[in-house]
Amino acid sequence: MVFILGGWQSDFSTVWSRQGMDLADAFAEAVNQGMAATAIDAAEVETGHVGNFTAELFAGQGLLGGFFGLVDPAFNGLPTARHEAACASGSVAVLAATAEIEAGRYDLACVVGIEQMRNVPGQTAAEHLGAAAWVGHEYGEARYVWPAAFSDLAEEYDRRYGLKYEHLMRIAEINFGNAKRNPNAQTRGYAFSPESFTADDDANPVVEGRTRKMDCGQVTDGSAVVFLASEKRAADYAAKRGISLDSLPRIAGWGHRSAPIGYARKVADSAGQPYVFPQVRRAIEDARARAGVTDIAQIDAVETHDCFTATEYMAIDHLGLTAPGESWKAIEDGSIDVGGRLPINPSGGLIGCGHPVGATGVRMLLDAAKQVSGSAGDYQVDGANRVQTLNIGGSTTTTVSFIVERAAA
Template sequence: MTVFVLGGAQTDFARNFTKEGRGILELFAEVVPAALADAGVSADDVEVAHVGNLAAELFTGQAQLGGLLVAAVPELDGVPSTRHEAACASGSTAVLAACADLEAGRYDLALVVGVELMRNVDGQRAAEHLGSAAWAGHEAVAAKFPWPALFADVASVYDERYGLDPAHLGLFAEHAFAQATLNPLAQARDWRFPAGAFGLDDELNPVIEGRLRKQDCGRITDGAAAVLLASPAFAERLGGGFPRIAGFGHRTAHIGLAEKVAAGGEYLFPHLRGAVVDAYRRASVPGPDALDVVELHDCFTITGLVALEHLGAAPPGDGGRFIAGGGLDAAGINPGGGLIGLGHPVGATGVRMLCDAARQVTGVSGETQVGGARTALTVNVGGSFTTVVTMIVQAAA
């Protein structure tokens, strides 16, 4: 059975909702009506809802987000809902749960919302809250910023195995910020950088942790994204012609980074490669050459480099050369800026990726549109590559 993406929306990731006197309730209240309007359906049509979120309890003290969704959109009163958490892959797991509901025949129209409010605390506190998705008490215990420290460890492991040129990471970041200038909803759309800001200048690009510098790191973001997913019968009632989720992969490994790295194999993270291959197989897509667009998880530049190798864009160890050769543009990778340029409200990212992939294959992505896009891949990672979710989205036949 196929699941169709009727439409969706995201908030402006540059906004600071706390400074506006707003919170998670207002994120829901803004993004859901926009998504319903884009999909051409009403709240009364929604039969089930799924919410992706990492740490609302830590950032805001708020749990029970399904009920908060109803408070924000009263027309959803009575609609069953579930909240999903898988670190930065929370949004994608919410999508997969909605797809399972539709494929089981329980419902015909599902709403998926990903949401995270993160800018209501200072950067240090935000880093500590986000560190809850690592192995608490076992890793990064002495790090000021847990996730930059852990992904700096990934960079060190990569360097030991293949060799890592920091210039390649700088090129990845430069591409992300350049694409963000084309995206009217990107957090970094108005950011400009002086010459040398993507290199080894400690003033222009200071070290954050280990091998990672400021421009290597995604930023703290407020935001929400929502999509409406439909069964074939419901999509046909609306006239058809919608993009579809043609395949997926979903795998989870040990929470500890050291334990994952110790597993070894041809690929640094075999389960990530497995999730990509699962999506290719389920969608009957032969491989990366059949992709027009990739929404790639790049919470850090090293994350993006590693992930592009695992999707098969370059052999293991050759990701840097792929980047240096202009491969990111040629392969349609992160045309809207990715997590580094667009922003990374953790629970919203997987939903935003799906929304953008669907827009790309429908040809409605404006300045970020990849010409002739028909097939897109999303790669969403939670934790230190602990939970990985991939999806292939294809244009209507």
Template structure:
């Protein structure tokens, strides 16, 4: 029988920070992330028994691979600690989480660090778009001669919803508005000081210009520098660590459910495969249903809120119905009713999500898990969901090729 996996806390860097502008490199970002986490959870680096890092494209942005060795570079006490890197595009952090969980479940280790990191603002915007484009697409087969690959791809997802069910611009705009509004409450979000006016979430070509197809500026997640770390522990180790700060095991909620599915790398292939299906991405639905089943809950009514992958507004639109908040193609109902807003029945992205909080690609899955921990331990501050006992997350990689879902449970 596998053991419980608990989250004892962690740390997130300020996602508004431009590290290259401050003449700091990936090593500095990694080091601040790790030490911020160690201090936050009252753990010494030498206690860490295993370590995992999620990262997508450090080779391209920073000319740096082999990131497992950064743990010892950042904390010499970790010399000899087994460490490894994981990559699955925007779901890289979740792959690191899944691997760390399996080590604790199997009884190999009792305390494991999971760190996600990405430095992406050290090159011009067009170059950044290229660096995060081709590697996660089907290289040489998708988005050839497309300037901004990902807005193009997720615009096609929106077009598929429009074709199957109908889709209104104002519903995507409301997703964007909610996420930017939530981000203003988050002291670590990239956009917390951004200003908007009444035209920002409209089809005004000056205030909200078109990027590609139906995707406009404020439909997009951010190019972000950032790191996040969480620490996973067995029951016994979690109880020992939280006691140091005079806390109880309720401050180390357990990961009660998870799901992980991988589909064809090509978007057209995925859409063709689901042509006659009820849901646009059946594999994403399957990952979510696995999460609910393992957590022993029937669906979204058993979860107090979600952090979801809103790389673009159509992605969150898709997540709403795949999570079961609405029937397929009816996400607009939850948006119009205010169900997904902070204070609604199924709040989504209280942190601001990828659109508002920021999207350092390899760190996003880890950041989502940290925000779930904040919610169920009543540490989310101004973006706290009242009396949250159970929080879910959905992290996607590429054109939803990789899907990973988790539930964090205070019980």
């Protein structure tokens, strides 16, 4: 069993270059703020992991594990590693840290998710992010690779089941609305007109194909950090603070699946099957099986990947909230709203909170931990004892899901 002792998230509206910060500065800020928030000393940390996708392209920097040694002299000698799985990089870093803890190698791990993305023009950023597609084999004609890819996903849903744009826009409206209650959300101060959530070409212009501006998650600079511990180390942590071990969030289950990198191959492989992305469904089910979750009603909230509204539309039915192709039912009946049957993205998700790629999986885990410990503030879901995350890299090339709960769940 791996416990989450706490962590920290940066303000996703901050542009680091405007603050005179580089990637190393932001890394140090995350770790130092995380240690302050959890009252953990650097000398107590036994291993460090970093989730990051494209630091080489955006910042010309690799070997990010070496940044730990710049934060505190006690980290000199710390075993570290950097992990890459596109938008699932942070979750893969978490998986690596949990594996070390479960193997008995270490008892306390620091996991940092980090990405700097607003230091280059938008078109350059889009080209850098295209590295997660099958370069030279798909979307070479697209100006914006990922809006084009998830336009294709919307088209596939429409072809198989039918799809109304109003349902995609309701997803966007919910996530932007949730973000207004999140003090770290990139879009918390954004304002929209009613026309913004329609197919109005002025208020909501086309980006690629069926993807419009309001369908898109927000690229940004951002970091998140979590401290993970073995049961023995967590018990010691709790005892020193006069709290119950059962009050600490824990990772009860995980799922990790990969699919071929090309989008067209994935869709061809799922022809005639109920789910568009079978490996996403398998990762979700694997996490629940390991956590002993047998019914979706046992999940109180979800932090899911919504790099585009079509991604969340897909996630709704893959999570089992509806039958395949019927995600619209959960949107129309309010199931995914805060206060609904299964609130999705109370943080605002990638659309509302922001999507610094390598940080997203770590941020999701941290938000799940906040929810089950009742410390999510204004975006707290009442009675949240068990939360599932769903983090996707590329066109679902890598999928990672965690179940986070309290012992009383």
